[in-house]
Amino acid sequence: MYPLPEGCFAPRNQWYIAAWADEIRREPMERWILNEPIAFYRTEDGRAVALEGRCPHRHFPLGKSRLIGDNIECMYHGITFSPKGDCVRIPSQGMVPASCKVKAYPLVERWKWLWIWMGDPALADESLIPDHHEIGLTDPAFTVESGTYHAVPGRYMLMHDNLFDLTHLGFLHQTSIGAGDYSVVDEQRDNGDNWISSQREFPNIQCPPLYAQVFGYEGKVDRAFGMKLFLPSLHAGYDFLCKSRTDSDDPGAVLGKVRVYHAITPATKNTAHYFFAYGRTFKQDDDAFGKAMLASFNAVIEEDMLATREIESMLTTLGTTPPEVLLKADATCVRGRRLFESLIRKEQAV
Numbered sequence: 001m002y003p004l005p006e007g008c009f010a011p012r013n014q015w016y017i018a019a020w021a022d023e024i025r026r027e028p029m030e031r032w033i034l035n036e037p038i039a040f041y042r043t044e045d046g047r048a049v050a051l052e053g054r055c056p057h058r059h060f061p062l063g064k065s066r067l068i069g070d071n072i073e074c075m076y077h078g079i080t081f082s083p084k085g086d087c088v089r090i091p092s093q094g095m096v097p098a099s100c101k102v103k104a105y106p107l108v109e110r111w112k113w114l115w116i117w118m119g120d121p122a123l124a125d126e127s128l129i130p131d132h133h134e135i136g137l138t139d140p141a142f143t144v145e146s147g148t149y150h151a152v153p154g155r156y157m158l159m160h161d162n163l164f165d166l167t168h169l170g171f172l173h174q175t176s177i178g179a180g181d182y183s184v185v186d187e188q189r190d191n192g193d194n195w196i197s198s199q200r201e202f203p204n205i206q207c208p209p210l211y212a213q214v215f216g217y218e219g220k221v222d223r224a225f226g227m228k229l230f231l232p233s234l235h236a237g238y239d240f241l242c243k244s245r246t247d248s249d250d251p252g253a254v255l256g257k258v259r260v261y262h263a264i265t266p267a268t269k270n271t272a273h274y275f276f277a278y279g280r281t282f283k284q285d286d287d288a289f290g291k292a293m294l295a296s297f298n299a300v301i302e303e304d305m306l307a308t309r310e311i312e313s314m315l316t317t318l319g320t321t322p323p324e325v326l327l328k329a330d331a332t333c334v335r336g337r338r339l340f341e342s343l344i345r346k347e348q349a350v
Helices: 154-163 166-172 210-217 289-318 328-349
Strands: 015-020 029-033 036-042 048-052 067-069 071-072 086-090 107-110 115-119 142-154 190-191 195-206 220-230 233-242 254-269 271-280
Touching: 015 036, 015 142, 015 254, 015 271, 036 071, 036 254, 048 107, 048 115, 071 086, 142 254, 142 289, 154 166, 154 220, 154 254, 154 271, 154 289, 154 328, 166 289, 190 328, 195 328, 210 254, 210 289, 271 289
Parallel strands: none
Antiparallel strands: 015 115, 029 036, 029 254, 036 048, 067 071, 107 115, 142 271, 190 195, 195 220, 220 233, 233 254, 254 271
């Protein structure tokens, strides 16, 4: 499925971010992941649960049903399932068929996220979840603002493409975080079995509009930013700015350091979930400033989603996959796509 080859949708034996922890409460919630409905809720002692989100009797959504203690009761005919997915009650008969059960998905609550494993539960190794301290989420040098969720009107790989190729910053985001010609700066790339990274340095460019407003500074800056994707879900990036070392009144003075976290999870074949957080080293105790900056980043994400929505509309309306022209700037994108395809092909080969 474009931009992956036909027959490739998404790897299953991986950890995906399913929700912010505070999204899941006692009231059941439905969220589609990898084209499957999932019912989320918390037990009476606060443990988060993820069950296959449709009753096997008439396929009524369990995420739109109700809880009886720690069990979930289908609102249609009252068939009830335990947090392990076993059927514990069928009101209209005493015998429970062996086939009357739903899948229970491994779910791990870490930091403020819930990570779900959609594949073989026997392979769900929690050590595969990216180390949150290593990527700065719990680094005390940064204040992290969290909690934004976006329903993406397009297939998940379009968002990964967007994050792989940041040369769009100077165009799609020219009134926010873009400034300068990003396409002429050399990109440093690296990758491993389940990660890929890219970074660039921009000496002596105009301070991007959003940061000019944040720092109250409109002169030239030296900027370094990059992104590392921990497949298949989490992009952890940084954006460091200092006054230009060659053209400013205080050469090299640090203006601020920002870390960004973009988590992309496939919802259906043509939609995705987007969880965003950011960390900063400045005005760390100013809650109002933090929320305002988060709102500014959300406006940037809306610009990304505009591009995704338009591309998805173009592809679905065409009904075919047209050939694409690949550019030099697509090198990271091509590597990333190949890593995704490799994960999917390995699962298909088993």
